[in-house]
Amino acid sequence: MAITACPSCSKPISDKAKSCSHCGFNIGSATAEDIERKANLAHYLAMQKLQNQSIIAILLFLAGCGFVYWGGSEPGEIQYNFSIGTAIVGFVWYAVNRVRLALAKRK
Ligand SMILES: [Zn+2]
Numbered sequence: 604m605a606i607t608a609c610p611s612c613s614k615p616i617s618d619k620a621k622s623c624s625h626c627g628f629n630i631g632s633a634t635a636e637d638i639e640r641k642a643n644l645a646h647y648l649a650m651q652k653l654q655n656q657s658i659i660a661i662l663l664f665l666a667g668c669g670f671v672y673w674g675g676s677e678p679g680e681i682q683y684n685f686s687i688g689t690a691i692v693g694f695v696w697y698a699v700n701r702v703r704l705a706l707a708k709r710k
Contacts, residue, residue, distance in 0.1 A: 610638040613645050650707055657700040664693030 607618045611628035621631035628641065667690025676682040 611641040611645060613649075646707070650704065653700055653704050653707060657697055657704070660693045660697035660700055662693070664690050664697060667691070667693055 605618045606615045608614070609616045609623040609625060609628055610630070610633075611623060612626040614623070614625040616623050616625070622629045630638070633641075667686045667688070670676075670686035671683065671690065674682060674686060676686070
């Protein structure tokens with residue numbers, strides 16, 4: 604018995620299983636075309652999720668930078684440090700998402 608990824612939800616399942624225990628996708632009666640369509644949809648949704656996260660990360664970065672420049676707080680204040688922190692988190696999150704997107708596209 605080997606572990607394989609469900610074509611519908613990509614969670615690990617047994618290759619002997621007739622249906623997925625996570626999403627209920629019926630592997631036994633699905634045609635190759637069904638399985639491929641489900642896999643494409645799962646891939647598309649995963650890419651969409653990463654792109655949405657990238658947008659949120661950019662917004663976090665811009666909000667942090669914007670507050671540093673227009674927030675009126677001085678360096679050393681908690682608000683200033685918080686804004687810098689927000690910008691850094693946004694930037695790092697965006698960079699990580701770019702790498703994850705590139706890896707997901709390669710599949
Ligand atoms: Zn599944």
